[in-house]
Amino acid sequence: QKEVEQDPGPLSVPEGAIVSLNCTYSNSAFQYFMWYRQYSRKGPELLMYTYSSGNKEDGRFTAQVDKSSKYISLFIRDSQPSDSATYLCAMPQRGGGNKLTFGTGTQLKVEL
């Protein structure tokens, strides 16, 4: 079993929809939770991060963490075609190096 599980999709939604992307993890040592966005043929870029359980908002994006269930979510409100990308959850390993453990990524397409 992988430490981080993520539904690969693809997920296709109409413009303006609310999108919910989710990951589960098994390692209770994970303390930080990140969401990266990766456009086609580009490297991932950090979108949001959270530390504690609860919600964190940044514009149209909300990151949610439930440590008791080992479940994290990213919500996108009023989705736009420019949001079409692969979204990866990632968790840095404790100890030296901040090596990231990634989910497989969910491919999202927002259609006009």
Next chain:
Amino acid sequence: GAGVSQSPSNKVTEKGKDVELRCDPISGHTALYWYRQSLGQGLEFLIYFQGNSAPDKSGLPSDRFSAERTGGSVSTLTIQRTQQEDSAVYLCASSPLSRGVISGTQYFGPGTRLLVL
């Protein structure tokens, strides 16, 4: 400013040949990471360099894989006797000197797409 750059952007090779992939990190970043992204596998950590410390090679899948970082800057990932299962996108990331998770955010390059025939 310039981001992380990687070369070549695409590489096609024959099974059994050696390949070298190059990463130029962001100037001033002391930490450098290599990851591999395969279909259905997501990104997997390969190796990590921090300053002059010994590299963390815990993610390298076999002894055919090795990496160097010269002068604390440019890094080269070498795959010897390539196999078809080595086909993937190899991504490099760099981050500033920091023990903090967020202050040490990793910035990724565009990757090298390797295809082993």
